[in-house]
Amino acid sequence: MNTYITPLRRAAGIAGCSLVALSVTAPFADSAHATGVLAGTLIENTATATYQTGTTTGTVVSNKVTVKVDELLDVAVATLSTAPATANSEPAVLIYSVTNSGNGPEAFNLAADPKVSGNAFDGTIKSVVLDSNNNGVYDPGVDTVLTTGSLATPLLAPDKSVKVFVLVTLPVGATDAQTSQVRLTATAQTGSGTPGTSFAGKGEGGGDAVVGLTTASANSLAALIASLANITLTKSATILDPFGTAKPVPGAVVTYSLAAKVTGSGSLDGLHVVDTIPAGTTYVPGSLKLDSAALTDAADGDAGTGGASGIDVALGKVSGGTTRNVVFAVKIN
Amino acid sequence: MKLSFIVKSLAGAAAMVAMAGPALAAAQSAPSPVSLKGDVMLEKTVTENGVSKVELVEPKVVIPGDHLLFTTRYHNEGKQAVTNFVVTNPLPSAVALSSDAAPGTEVSVDGGKTWGQLGSLKVPAKEGGERTATATDVTHVRWTIPAIAPGASGEVQYHGIVR
Numbered sequence: 001m002n003t004y005i006t007p008l009r010r011a012a013g014i015a016g017c018s019l020v021a022l023s024v025t026a027p028f029a030d031s032a033h034a035t036g037v038l039a040g041t042l043i044e045n046t047a048t049a050t051y052q053t054g055t056t057t058g059t060v061v062s063n064k065v066t067v068k069v070d071e072l073l074d075v076a077v078a079t080l081s082t083a084p085a086t087a088n089s090e091p092a093v094l095i096y097s098v099t100n101s102g103n104g105p106e107a108f109n110l111a112a113d114p115k116v117s118g119n120a121f122d123g124t125i126k127s128v129v130l131d132s133n134n135n136g137v138y139d140p141g142v143d144t145v146l147t148t149g150s151l152a153t154p155l156l157a158p159d160k161s162v163k164v165f166v167l168v169t170l171p172v173g174a175t176d177a178q179t180s181q182v183r184l185t186a187t188a189q190t191g192s193g194t195p196g197t198s199f200a201g202k203g204e205g206g207g208d209a210v211v212g213l214t215t216a217s218a219n220s221l222a223a224l225i226a227s228l229a230n231i232t233l234t235k236s237a238t239i240l241d242p243f244g245t246a247k248p249v250p251g252a253v254v255t256y257s258l259a260a261k262v263t264g265s266g267s268l269d270g271l272h273v274v275d276t277i278p279a280g281t282t283y284v285p286g287s288l289k290l291d292s293a294a295l296t297d298a299a300d301g302d303a304g305t306g307g308a309s310g311i312d313v314a315l316g317k318v319s320g321g322t323t324r325n326v327v328f329a330v331k332i333n
Numbered sequence: 334m335k336l337s338f339i340v341k342s343l344a345g346a347a348a349m350v351a352m353a354g355p356a357l358a359a360a361q362s363a364p365s366p367v368s369l370k371g372d373v374m375l376e377k378t379v380t381e382n383g384v385s386k387v388e389l390v391e392p393k394v395v396i397p398g399d400h401l402l403f404t405t406r407y408h409n410e411g412k413q414a415v416t417n418f419v420v421t422n423p424l425p426s427a428v429a430l431s432s433d434a435a436p437g438t439e440v441s442v443d444g445g446k447t448w449g450q451l452g453s454l455k456v457p458a459k460e461g462g463e464r465t466a467t468a469t470d471v472t473h474v475r476w477t478i479p480a481i482a483p484g485a486s487g488e489v490q491y492h493g494i495v496r
Contacts, residue, residue, distance in 0.1 A: 036398065047422040049369050050418075059365075069395055072396045103397055
């Protein structure tokens with residue numbers, strides 16, 4: 001038998017080309033998929049020949065050979081958070097994307113692991129959430145919180161991806177500015193393993209499913225940073241007696257200064273500076289100040305109240321690196 | 334079913350009838366004196382002791398990126414020589430011609446309208462104008478065999494890659 005792979009006369013082939021012109025193919029119809037031809041696609045090949053015997057011409061068509069494209073199992077996981085996500089009293093929201101890089105529809109099991117080598121602390125996984133409305137932002141009450149024990153993506157078409165949020169809370173003992181990583185792993189539900197491993201009959205369209213180069217399992221790390229704050233309260237006093245000196249005698253005025261210093265990268269919310277009037281003294285009406293600004297004694301629009309029962313100044317939310325000063329005066333009886 | 338492999342063809346069946354009884358074949362309206370039989374095999378690269386070689390195996394499992402070898406065998410079962418025998422093979426849309434196809438295979442990149450050597454053909458470029466066609470642009474391949482003597486046979490082949 002000869003094997004012809006060389007072309008011969010072009011003129012002789014013109015009759016042949018007119019015969020097959022009807023089967024114009026769209027060569028790129030399937031190549032739009034980065035992942036290749038879709039699973040279940042039939043590859044059908046037929047050859048046609050034209051020839052002459054004596055003065056008559058003839059045509060012969062070969063049998064059709066058909067091969068079904070099997071399902072390739074592949075997945076990609078990426079971290080979408082560019083900077084470490086902040087965790088404080090609220091959990092950190094880590095954002096990942098899971099992409100079906102195979103050629104058939106596939107769902108992927110998800111596993112979030114907070115124990116990563118090099119972590120300053122290991123966070124606690126609060127929940128794994130699908131970005132149901134696909135806006136890239138965790139929307140509590142809108143996005144689907146996955147049930148523990150059935151953490152998985154929905155069925156993803158080839159090339160399609162889904163964003164996954166992992167909510168991580170700080171463990172007891174985490175200190176400000178410490179960082180930690182969480183690994184999200186996605187694994188094809190049909191199967192995973194060494195590339196080339198095949199699962200008979202498990203592919204789309206009844207074909208086999210074959211593990212691709214990604215091993216049908218992929219993971220990515222995302223980082224969180226603890227953002228905590230501490231407060232120190234320092235109280236100091238100055239005395240001014242009626243004689244212009246600093247003796248604690250009856251009639252002397254004692255001015256107390258309370259410095260609330262918040263440190264750390266986080267903030268403290270709902271902060272109040274509260275103090276009582278020492279026994280044997282009387283509150284000096286109108287003496288209450290916050291950061292040098294006078295506050296009225298009455299419970300009104302401003303932040304403070306002052307009186308015989310003591311003082312109370314609401315500082316609200318105070319960021320780390322801020323010091324607020326509360327000042328009030330009492331007279332020694 | 335992972336693979337449907339159609340072995341028997343109408344052309345083949347006709348040829349067998351012709352072989353079994355020439356008189357019967359002659360009574361039919363001009364049966365083809367030439368049989369054409371297609372086949373496909375998966376080209377699997379195996380490495381043994383650091384040496385890579387390609388093995389042909391049944392295409393039981395086929396995934397994107399796999400290399401396929403399509404073969405068409407012809408056999409002149411008639412008593413006369415067959416001339417100007419032109420085998421044309423449209424590529425399945427899911428298959429790209431392998432770039433390592435033997436140089437000289439005559440190809441078309443426009444659905445069989447025009448033919449030539451791969452390097453001489455142009456296709457419209459995405460950014461406008463045109464560019465030299467590459468193996469993945471090929472839509473058809475064909476071979477021309479000047480003459481097949483009575484009883485002679487041979488085969489034509491092309492290598493494809495599952496897109």
